Amino acid sequence: MNNDPLFHAGWIRFNEQRWGLMAEPLNLEPDKGDGWRLETVLYRNRHGRLVTPPRNPHLPIDFQCTSERPASRNRRKRLALTRLAEYLQQCEFGGSLSLSSVADDVRPFEWANMAARPRYTYHLDIATREAAIDPNARKKARKCRRLGYRCEITEDYAAVADCLAGPEARKGFDYRLDAGELARLAELMGPEHFVCFLARNGEGEAMGTRVCLFVPGGHALAWSAGMKTEAMKDGVNNLVAEEALDFFDRQGCTVFDFIGANIAPVAEMKEAWGGRLVCHYAISQRGIRQLAREAYVTARTLMKRESK
Numbered sequence: 001m002n003n004d005p006l007f008h009a010g011w012i013r014f015n016e017q018r019w020g021l022m023a024e025p026l027n028l029e030p031d032k033g034d035g036w037r038l039e040t041v042l043y044r045n046r047h048g049r050l051v052t053p054p055r056n057p058h059l060p061i062d063f064q065c066t067s068e069r070p071a072s073r074n075r076r077k078r079l080a081l082t083r084l085a086e087y088l089q090q091c092e093f094g095g096s097l098s099l100s101s102v103a104d105d106v107r108p109f110e111w112a113n114m115a116a117r118p119r120y121t122y123h124l125d126i127a128t129r130e131a132a133i134d135p136n137a138r139k140k141a142r143k144c145r146r147l148g149y150r151c152e153i154t155e156d157y158a159a160v161a162d163c164l165a166g167p168e169a170r171k172g173f174d175y176r177l178d179a180g181e182l183a184r185l186a187e188l189m190g191p192e193h194f195v196c197f198l199a200r201n202g203e204g205e206a207m208g209t210r211v212c213l214f215v216p217g218g219h220a221l222a223w224s225a226g227m228k229t230e231a232m233k234d235g236v237n238n239l240v241a242e243e244a245l246d247f248f249d250r251q252g253c254t255v256f257d258f259i260g261a262n263i264a265p266v267a268e269m270k271e272a273w274g275g276r277l278v279c280h281y282a283i284s285q286r287g288i289r290q291l292a293r294e295a296y297v298t299a300r301t302l303m304k305r306e307s308k
Contacts, residue, residue, distance in 0.1 A: 002039070003218035003254070004100065006060040010188030011213065012041060015053040018181065021045055028083045035072075037064045038080040040100075049094030054176060057121070057221065057259045058280055061100040082108040089113070093285045101280040109283045117282045120267070122258040122275030126220075126249050129256075132274025140235030141242040147234050148202025151243040153195055157182040159206035160196050164226035166208075177224070182211070192216060197244050199236045208236035210244050219255045220248040241273065 005011060012023045024042040039062045045051050052059060063080055065073045085108040088097070098119065106116040124132065154160065157179040164177065186194050193215065199208040208227040214220035222244070227237050248256060258275060261267040271277075 002060070002062045003215055004060040004062065005189075005193055005213040005215045005219065005221060006056065006058070007039075007041065007062070008189055008193050008213070008215075010185070010190065010193070014185050014188050015043060015056065017184075019043075019053050021051065021053055026084075026087065028080060028087070030076075030079065035066050036076040036080050038062070038084060040084070042097075045094045047094065049092045050088070050097060051094040052096065052098045052282075055223075056098070057223075057257075058098045058100045061102040063102055078105055078108065081105055082111075085109045085112040085114070088283075096282040096284040098282045099280055101278045103281065104279070106281050106283070109281070113286050114283045115286055117284070118279050119282055120261045121278050121280065122261050122270050122273065123278045124245070124256040124258065124273055124275035126245060126253055126256055129245055129249075129274065134272040134274065137238050137272045138242070140238040144199070144235040144239040149199050149207065149231075149234065149236060149239055151197055151199045151239055153247070154198040155183075155186070155196070156198065156206070157186070157196070159198055160209045160211065160226075163198070163206055163209035163228060164211075164224060166226045166228045189213065195247065197240050197247070199231075199240050199243075201231065201234075207231035207234075208240050210240045212244060212248075214248060214251060214253055217252045217254070219257055220244075220251075220253045221257045222259045237269070 015021055016023055021043040024044060026040050026042055028038040030036060041060055042050055043053050043059075061084075063077055065076050067073055067076070081103055084103075088109070089112045096117070101121070101123075109116055160182055161177065161179040182196070186196075193213060195212050195214065197210045197212070198206055201207050206228075208231055209225065210222060211224040212220055213223050222241075225237070225240070227240075245256060256275070258270045258273065261270050261277065
């Protein structure tokens with residue numbers, strides 16, 4: 001069983017339909033024997049270039065090894081990622097590819113003349129979360145309940161979409177998902193892998209939501225979240241997160257991936273839940289544009305040093 005819900009056939013189909021892409025499942029094995037196996041799903045745009053689909057935190061990767069000995073496992077993983085890098089080297093990219101944190105050895109991609117940029121998220125161990133979570137996060141959730149808020153699992157996708165519009169207005173970005181798209185994704189993945197949590201205030205108004213993808217017994221991804229501005233001070237985000245963790249504990253999920261910790265205020269909010277900081281990489285092909293960007297960053301760094 002793959003732990004990552006981004007392997008789900010319904011999710012793959014949604015990416016193809018919503019973004020006009022062609023999925024390309026890829027399975028790699030050694031030339032001899034069965035010592036390791038690497039599986040991933042790549043996507044090509046209409047020009048045949050590899051891309052990370054919009055609203056995908058990463059491209060899923062599963063690595064299996066028949067040995068638990070660290071030396072053997074490290075070597076086989078390096079060989080598997082080298083094989084993946086060699087395959088990608090033969091392709092044309094339509095943008096950077098965000099890889100799963102399973103690809104924690106970025107050297108094979110750099111050896112294949114690709115650039116790698118670190119990105120961050122938090123992984124919370126669900127079974128031991130009680131000892132990890134900052135008490136202040138729990139306190140804010142309790143405050144929200146005292147104010148009359150309640151959280152439910154919902155199929156009211158219009159209310160969910162309305163809450164998602166909160167951060168869109170505050171931060172100036174677009175989830176590119178309406179109620180119809182959410183309903184279609186729910187149908188494609190089913191309730192065993194897709195769930196929406198919705199917080200309502202004492203008057204029954206929808207004030208906050210979290211949309212998650214999950215594999216029972218595997219990982220849960222905090223795919224999308226939105227809180228109305230007027231409810232932020234009430235701790236609605238904490239209430240929804242707490243309810244989601246309790247739900248995934250009942251589903252036997254092992255890890256809750258908070259998805260993204262690259263912006264300072266976002267990182268500060270998410271680190272309160274006690275997850276482990278995890279690095280994953282966005283890789284890109286080295287071309288004139290990439291070299292120009294690197295030269296610009298280097299020059300700006302040198303100028304800052306000289307001005308001090």
